[in-house]
Every structure is written in C-alpha cells, then in structure tokens.
Amino acid sequence: MSTFSKTFVADLHLQVGNTITLRGWIFRLRQLAKTTFVVLKDCTGEAQCVAASEALREFHLKADDAVEILGTVRRDERAKRGIEIDIVSVKILNPSATPLPFNSSSNTEPISSDILLEYRPLALRSDLVGRVFRIQAAILRYFREYLTENRFTEIVSSKIVSGGTEGGTNLFAIQYFDRVAYLAQSPQFYKEHGVAGFERVFETGHVYRAEPHATRRHLTEYYSLDLEMGFIDGPEDIIKLERELLTCIFEKLNENHSTDLPSMMHVPTWEFSECMERLHAVHNRTDLIDDLDPEGERQLCSIAEQECGVAAVFVIGFPLSGRPFYTHPRTSTTAAGFDLLFNGLEITTGGQRLHRRSDLESALTSRGIEPSSFESHLRMFELGMPPHGGLAIGLERLTAQILRLPNVREATLYPRDRYRLTP
Amino acid sequence: MSTFSKTFVADLHLQVGNTITLRGWIFRLRQLAKTTFVVLKDCTGEAQCVAASEALREFHLKADDAVEILGTVRRDERAKRGIEIDIVSVKILNPSATPLPFNSSSNTEPISSDILLEYRPLALRSDLVGRVFRIQAAILRYFREYLTENRFTEIVSSKIVSGGTEGGTNLFAIQYFDRVAYLAQSPQFYKEHGVAGFERVFETGHVYRAEPHATRRHLTEYYSLDLEMGFIDGPEDIIKLERELLTCIFEKLNENHSTDLPSMMHVPTWEFSECMERLHAVHNRTDLIDDLDPEGERQLCSIAEQECGVAAVFVIGFPLSGRPFYTHPRTSTTAAGFDLLFNGLEITTGGQRLHRRSDLESALTSRGIEPSSFESHLRMFELGMPPHGGLAIGLERLTAQILRLPNVREATLYPRDRYRLTP
Numbered sequence A, B: 001m002s003t004f005s006k007t008f009v010a011d012l013h014l015q016v017g018n019t020i021t022l023r024g025w026i027f028r029l030r031q032l033a034k035t036t037f038v039v040l041k042d043c044t045g046e047a048q049c050v051a052a053s054e055a056l057r058e059f060h061l062k063a064d065d066a067v068e069i070l071g072t073v074r075r076d077e078r079a080k081r082g083i084e085i086d087i088v089s090v091k092i093l094n095p096s097a098t099p100l101p102f103n104s105s106s107n108t109e110p111i112s113s114d115i116l117l118e119y120r121p122l123a124l125r126s127d128l129v130g131r132v133f134r135i136q137a138a139i140l141r142y143f144r145e146y147l148t149e150n151r152f153t154e155i156v157s158s159k160i161v162s163g164g165t166e167g168g169t170n171l172f173a174i175q176y177f178d179r180v181a182y183l184a185q186s187p188q189f190y191k192e193h194g195v196a197g198f199e200r201v202f203e204t205g206h207v208y209r210a211e212p213h214a215t216r217r218h219l220t221e222y223y224s225l226d227l228e229m230g231f232i233d234g235p236e237d238i239i240k241l242e243r244e245l246l247t248c249i250f251e252k253l254n255e256n257h258s259t260d261l262p263s264m265m266h267v268p269t270w271e272f273s274e275c276m277e278r279l280h281a282v283h284n285r286t287d288l289i290d291d292l293d294p295e296g297e298r299q300l301c302s303i304a305e306q307e308c309g310v311a312a313v314f315v316i317g318f319p320l321s322g323r324p325f326y327t328h329p330r331t332s333t334t335a336a337g338f339d340l341l342f343n344g345l346e347i348t349t350g351g352q353r354l355h356r357r358s359d360l361e362s363a364l365t366s367r368g369i370e371p372s373s374f375e376s377h378l379r380m381f382e383l384g385m386p387p388h389g390g391l392a393i394g395l396e397r398l399t400a401q402i403l404r405l406p407n408v409r410e411a412t413l414y415p416r417d418r419y420r421l422t423p
Helices: A009-015 A053-059 A113-118 A120-125 A127-149 A188-198 A235-257 A272-283 A294-308 A357-366 A371-382 A395-402 B009-015 B053-059 B113-118 B120-125 B127-149 B188-198 B235-257 B272-283 B294-308 B357-366 B371-382 B395-402
Strands: A019-031 A035-042 A045-052 A066-075 A083-094 A173-176 A179-183 A200-208 A221-230 A269-271 A312-316 A337-342 A345-353 A388-394 B019-031 B035-042 B045-052 B066-075 B083-094 B173-176 B179-183 B200-208 B221-230 B269-271 B312-316 B337-342 B345-353 B388-394
Touching: A009 A019, A009 A035, A009 A045, A009 A083, A019 A045, A019 A083, A035 A053, A035 A066, A035 A083, A045 A053, A053 A083, A113 A120, A120 A127, A120 B188, A127 A200, A127 A221, A127 A235, A127 A395, A127 B127, A127 B188, A188 A200, A188 A221, A188 A371, A188 A388, A188 B120, A188 B127, A200 B200, A221 A235, A221 A395, A235 A312, A235 A337, A235 A345, A235 A388, A269 A272, A272 A294, A272 A312, A294 A312, A294 A337, A294 A345, A345 A395, A357 A371, A388 A395, B009 B019, B009 B035, B009 B045, B009 B083, B019 B045, B019 B083, B035 B053, B035 B066, B035 B083, B045 B053, B053 B083, B113 B120, B120 B127, B127 B200, B127 B221, B127 B235, B127 B395, B188 B200, B188 B221, B188 B371, B188 B388, B221 B235, B221 B395, B235 B312, B235 B337, B235 B345, B235 B388, B269 B272, B272 B294, B272 B312, B294 B312, B294 B337, B294 B345, B345 B395, B357 B371, B388 B395
Parallel strands: A045 A083, A269 A312, B045 B083, B269 B312
Antiparallel strands: A019 A035, A019 A066, A035 A045, A066 A083, A173 A179, A173 B173, A200 A221, A221 A388, A312 A337, A337 A345, A345 A388, B019 B035, B019 B066, B035 B045, B066 B083, B173 B179, B200 B221, B221 B388, B312 B337, B337 B345, B345 B388
C-alpha cells in the first residue's frame, strides 16, 4: 500500500539522494549552537535529521511534537542505519503541550504505572512500554496462525449471556432492555458447541469476572485465548498441543522480537499429588490441601526449573470437586484437567470435558444443580458431540510472564479492576 | 502437529494401502442389502467408507453419530478424491439422538433460521451454514494479515467504559460493583489514543448498541473491524486504504473459498449531494434530506453497478450535523467522513477525525456538550496527536453482503437483539 507522500523510516535506505517527506514525532532533540539534531520516530523506527539551528529557530520544536520533515536522504556511517536526513523544511502538524508529565524518549522505568496508564499514547510511543504491546500483538498473531495452520476455525461467540458457565458467581449484570443479562465469564459452552460443528475451534476475546479483589494477577476484564478440539483421547492431547503451540509462539518471538524464551517441549507434567509431595519435601509446605496458592505456584516453577531447566510445569489431576461441572474425571476423585504454571504464575487452565449428556446431568446433580436449568446447553450433547477438550490462556498473564512484569496491569492497555474504570 | 492416532480425511491420499483411524461424524449413510456406504466427515473433508452390511448391523449407525473408523485406504477412481476406505471396525464415540430436527447433510435452505440457530452444531456441520462461518473466519484472518503487513499494530481495548463515545444514547448499563458502567459502543477513543502511540492500529472486537428495534440489519452486539491511522492528508487516504484492503480480502476469498467477488479498486466515491441528485434523477426520490435510508442505499448500489460495474459506492460529505463530534469537517457544513455501501447495505463508516484539542472543544460546545465531561479524552490531544482517520467495518454485515444473505443474523453465530438473548 502506498498512500500519500509519506516515506517510512524503515524505507529510507531505498531513497538515498532523494528528497522525501517524513511524518512522525520528535523523539529526541539536541540543539547545539550551530546545528540541531532532530530524531524523528514513526511506527517503523527512528531517523536522525539535521539542520542549522538558525533555520529551525522559528518553529520552537519540542519533544513529542507531531511533525512533517521534508529532507534529503544522505548516507552517513556515523548514524543509526547509516542514514541521515538533511532538513529542507519542517511543518508542525500538532504541537505537544508543555510541560508533559514525561516524554516518549524518557526512561519510563521510574515512572509510576498510574501515570503510564493515564498517558497511554506517550507510554506506547516509548520503547519500553511500546515493546510490551507490540509483543502482545505478536502473541495474538502467532496464536491464531498456529491454530489456523492446524485446522482450527476461528469463532466469534456472544459475550452477553443469560447465565454463567460455572454456577452464577462473580457475574456482572447488564440491564438488557426489560431483562437482566450477564457478561460472559468464558466462551466455554460456545466453544464446545463449536467443536460439535467444526471439530477444532478457537476464539480470542474478552471474558469478565466480577472479582471483588484487585490483586496483581487479577483483572475484571481480561482477554482469553481459547481453543477447543474434538476427537481427543484425553487431556494429554491438549497438553501436547499447548507445548507445541507455545513453543511455536516463543520461537517466533525470539526471532522477531529479541526475546530469549525457552522451548516448552520438555515442560514436565506432574500429578497434583506429586506436586504436593514436592512442595512438602522442598519447601516444607503442609498447609495446601486441594488447590495451589500463588506461593505454591512460584515454588513449583522454581522446582521445575531446577529439575528440568524450564520454570514451567503442567499440573494435572486436581481434586475433581474443585473443578467446574463439565470437567471429565481422571480417576473417581481427580479431574482430567490441568493448569500450566509458567515463570511462577498459572497462565492456562485446560482439560478434557464430559461429552455425554447423561454424565453432565450426573455431574450437575451431584453439585446440587438442577440439570433442567442447563437444558439448552445439554441438548447440544445429543447431536454427536465427540470426546473433546481445550484450554484458555490469559493473554495479559502470558504477556506479563514472558516479559517478567510484576503486575498483570502492565500488560493491559486499559486495565479494569474493582476500583479502576478509566481511562 | 500430530496428536494421537487420528488421520485427517485430507491426508488420506498419503496413506494408500495402510490401515488408519478416522474420527468424525457420519455425514451420509447408504445401507444396501449387501453393502453399506458410510460417508465420514471431519474438519478437513468427507471420505467414503464401505463394509458388508451384515458386519455393521450391530452398531445401529445413524447420521451424525460421532464415530471412529479403523479401515484400509484403497484407491478407487469412482470415489471423491479417488480414495475409498474398507472398514475394519467401527466404534461409536457418542451417538446422536433420534430423531434430530435435521441432519448435517440435510438441505438447510428450507429450514427456519430459528431452528438453525437452536441447533448450531448441526448447522455448522452442514455445508451451507458451515461455509458462512468459515468465510467469516477467513475475513478476520485476511483483515488482520493485510493490516499487519501494512505496519498496523493490533490493540485490545476495554469494552467496559464509564461513558459513551457518541453522547450517551443506546448504551447498555452494567452494575460494576457499587457503580454503573457501560458496554462500549465503539473503540473510537481508544484507537485514536492508539494512533498517538503506534501511528497505525487495528482492533477486532465486539461493540454494543442498545438498539430498541430488531431489523434484519441491526444487532445489539456485533463484531467490529476497526482501524485507525495517523499522519493522513484527508479522508481519501482512508478510502484508498479500504479499497486496497477489501480487494486483498476478496482476492484471497476467491482463491481459497470459491467466491466470485469483484475488485474494489474502482468503486466510485460520490459526494452526498451527488448521491441525492442521482437518487432524484433515477428513482425520483425527493424524500431524503440529510441521510440515506435502506432503500436509498440499495438504489445507490444499483446505480453504481450500472455506471461502474460494481454494486458499491463510497459516499463522502454527509451533512456535518449528523456525524459524531469528533468528525473532521470537509466544508463548513459537510463532514470529512464517508460510508461504504456494498451490495445494497452500509458496511463501513469512516473518515478523518479532529486532531486538535481546541477544535474538539468547539465541536462539543456547538453540540451543547460541556467539554470538561470529556477531559480525560481531550487531554490525549496534547501529546502530539497527528492528523488521523480510520474506519469500522461490521463483520456480520460484510459477511452477509459477500454471501448475499438476506439477514445479518445468518452471518452471526449467536445473534443478540431486542428479543434474543439465547442460545
């Protein structure tokens, strides 16, 4: 696509000797007595532009002004990319206010996350914060590419639902004309229906949890990378898929985004009971009974790193009673479900689901739920529902763990929690 | 990826002479006195499997059972793809109920859309309905691929907001802990902020309109393909981008999904006033004043088809008063915004936006809105906001118009409207 006359910084090497128009932001400005250096930044990179200070004086250039620079492209071995621009003329398209709380070229590390959130455009224009969301976009891309290549079909399901998938707690209520509806906690039912139609489906979209707490790992609105596949033998098939999926995503990130992520092919799978034994043996934990806690997740990843070289572990066989009603059993008391812990945090929940209507009815009844309240869902299991399973990865958590960010909010463009509804 | 022992139908030609395991649904079943033909369908295609009727009798096979077939792959020139499977054994993984309202191999054309919606898995498994959502998935893929190749970065913005982008009508209210929040009508503000950070951004996600009517072109929840780009000269840059974007998507659909879609490179751009004149001259319309109606959209597409060979037209220069406050003016009374009409229906709204804080304040004031109520948004225009514009394409509408479906609900997996909240 070549719209209008703008040349991208990344294409300057094709324009040596030519006079071209750059459009972007003033990223850095160095005004010496005789010469002024303007580093212009656009979505493809940075270019150093030079002019006599006298010639630029009238423009009162400032960092983060949006500008157009007409200039001649010259080779200069001292400059980045070996290119420098001799400025012919400058036009300010829109000036930045002054003073700003920080500039896009500022070191954003000491700036509070509230300020970075309040001024998202400037933060995104900076290298450090911009990188977080460029990598997030790349994760999304590679996730979808991998699944499309592996015969999954993308679906778009509704986020306005008449009830919850997990029993009705933590739901946000919507006034839907003269009725009450809810924001979906998960596309779980829809992706299972999708499996009965397309065999393999995925969805990327928001899910909502009215979590009354605001920890550094919880959001009320997060972006879920969901997949579900039919005709499996057991949860090990889903674990195998996730190993290959994440390894593929990580390899592409290493190649294109200078990360240094490990192969996930040899991440171990440990039974929940084995995890308990390890936590007891290594960290003397005796307080955990039927679930892990954040500290336990960190400890298990650290044990896995020592044993297997990767700070990640698939934990399988949680107590069945703690998992949702649609979970397939592994034994009479354990679930054919798993969590993936990565760099100290749970980033995936997955597993095999029940595929027979009668089993789902028993599971509901044993939890004290009347099966008739799920009739429209149960009916889908009479249409040739294959054995199936799937998983959901929290995009913000995955991004945060990849970049080792301390708080999931730093991997969320506009986080929502108990107290935060803006910007 | 090669999980477990299942062979996909699409890979059978690599297995001639071998004994393999297929897993899928019984798509067609023809039981003759001596021989039974089972057409098995999986996510990659259909394969004909044969056995002596006597050998299969005990299984009571039915259409849409989920089955596993162990069989030997044999070349057979009479069969589709030149392959047939001699059945060694059959296992029913999950039987379908009987009777079903229809089968996946049924002709779905005479089946009411309510029944097709109620039994989505069966409908998706059918060729006709399945094709709609396979094409929708492909549109999503090609949209994102084109923009990624053209230096756009994907963003994920919040759908829970504290107010509307267009003044507060048609918003769904959410009980957000002890406050009221709303479902976002559009990612408009967020994608403008994104432009100030990344220059070019896109987002694919749900938007919500509490439309009290339920027409065949409106949904309360739809999926919006949004993009926004900085450093433009005017709305023509956005129109040029959309021409190229849609042409690219259509070419790939023609190649991979057997559609017969036109190039959009020569879709005309007509001023709103020209459209009025044409509608008057050709259809004697005198009742339209400051907007088009559905009939007018159909008539304009038909005129465009006669004049230019494609049933599509970009209409630019609508009366400014009817467009949102952030619209850039084209003249003192007309907007630098456009709609794209395609096959008789508006599928895109786009245009250039105001990029100066002072202009936005004037626009708000002239509409009787107090600028201070948009302060957190207006502040973003002080950070070096470039001249910018963008567009939003309704995914369900685009899908419906590509396939010439009469109702946008047929291009929606789980439609939501005034009266519909399930399945």
